[in-house]
Amino acid sequence: MGLVLINAMVSGHSKIFLWPETELIDSRIILIVAAGTIIFALQFINHFLNVRSHFPRLWKASVWIMILIIPPAIAEFLGLALGVANGILPVVILVLGNLGIFYYLGVSIASYRTGIKQARFVIVAFSAFSIGFYFYQTFLLQGAEPDIFLIHMLELGILAEGLLLSLALADRINLLSQQKEMAEREALLHQRDFSKKLIQAQEVEREKFSSALHDSIGHGVLVLKQNLTSLANDCLTNKGGRAGVNVAQKTAREIDLQANYCSEILTEVRQMSHDLHPHLLTRLGFKSAIQETMTRAFAAQDIHWQMDVDETPVEIDSERKNLIYRAIQESFNNILKHAHATEVILSLRVDQDKILVNIKDDGRGFDDKVFPDSLGINNMRDRLKLFGGHLSIHSTPNIGTHLTISVPTV
Amino acid sequence: MANQKKRLLIADDHPIFRQGLKQLLASIEWLHIVAEAENGCSALSQIKHFRPDIIILDLAMPDMDGLTVLQRTREEYPNLITIILTSYDDSAYVDRAFELGANAYVVKDSAGEDLINCLEVVVQRKDVYISPSLGSRFPELPPTATEKNTSLDSLTKMERKILSHVARFLTSKEIGKELGVSYRTVQNHRSSICSKLHLKGAHQLLSFAREYFDQ
8 A cells, every 4th residue: 555655656646636636745745655664564574474583683673674764754744854954864764665675575585594484475575576666766766768667667566566465475374274284283193192102101000010910919829828728738637646736836837927928918919009099198188198108119228208298288189189199109210210319309389379399319310411211201291281280300410300390280 | 894895886898807807806795896887977877876985997998988987076976986997007097097086096917916905905094006017107296396496496507507408408419519518427417407306207307497497
């Protein structure tokens, strides 16, 4: 619109068709319109190609052009001289306008080169316009021999620009929808991958319990049964014999041994039940559950441990509670498996609408730029993400590892 | 010995275990088993109906767990003697049970030997009882506020410094590095602080330090 209006004014058509009754308005209004057009175009391109985040320096330059172009345009419109010679202000605006054109072209070419595809039509559009504009300018300034093409060069340029810019817009919409589709596809893939991993993890867990059931507990009970059977046989065969008293004593000792054996199996069952479901967490909350887990995990390994668990009552569903507890358990497992720590500290804070857990060990650590994949952290991170949670980890070799988990309460 | 038989209620969801328990208790002549309950809710209503003197209560039961039953009965029947009989040996349960006013905590592993002894202690001597196998895990009660305040003055300058570093969530290794002393030295100071502040169980230091420095 701005360009068409300028064109109309420059060519004198506006004076004939738009405002025939007024005198001399064109030469004053034209610069305001030109400045407005330049500002609008700069804003357009800045938003269209998101210049501010991709090329912050160029963006600043465009802001300066916009700021500098306003005073001369207003001064010229109001007829103020601003202390400069007559005819300087239009030249300033012209120079800034030209700078603007270079800016459009420069930015769109730079954007295209950094992979912003939607810049392609903008380049063509502004090229078409610039060619038209410069030919027209040459014609104006040097008084070249006017022929039919040269006279209408600017109109042609504007027309081409308008057409091509609308193509650029269509192109942008197209690209955006493609991007969206791709993001959706990626999210779906990620989700599938996560489900797969979850199922795998579940299988591994089941295998662990199945083998624990079969190998330790099943085997234990089997041995117990055999021992009891042979004990019964012994009793039967020796019944009423001369050594009856001795046999009774021996049997009592034997039974006692089997009872001890039962205790061992029981311990195993307890450990498994604890691992399978954090019953303490459900019944008594975080503090007791974490304390028990830390005792079970670290006391036997001679690892010093400290904890500070905020007991502020908090409304949180059991899924989130379990999630936090499992993440803590997992990080303890990592510490036991990899860290070689002598001390572990934990703090759990209730912070308005989220629960914050910090776990620190003084183990051998690792370079956190080369993050070890074996830690199962990614799986944990994915699970936390499902609930809007977050996990971060910092490690320094020989100093230790600091893990932070945060989970919103709702 | 009591002139009158004591009335007992058994609340446990395993019929076989209840059966075994009844056989075991049959030898105590001053005891009379008035009822059995197989879940928490039924235990509550039977207590109301039979008004027993003693209840043997399992922790893990369907509907309502033992701790909830204990909590509910404590106010209404302050004289009811409650014996927790469970397979859980976690100290957190022991702590919680006594907090709620249980008279005894017996683990099922050793119920055979312990229970008769336990009944003796809680009914005749009116004392509390914990299965000997849990003995070493007797509740570590946090020190009282006055205990803390009086003993804080006894900390040396270095100990205070270390306490403030503990409050900043630093490991002994990190504290040693910051203060230019060895890991051992930090550990020694820490245990000295714990004993001065009557902090039993080393893990109480962090929460004390953070509370004290209000971090």
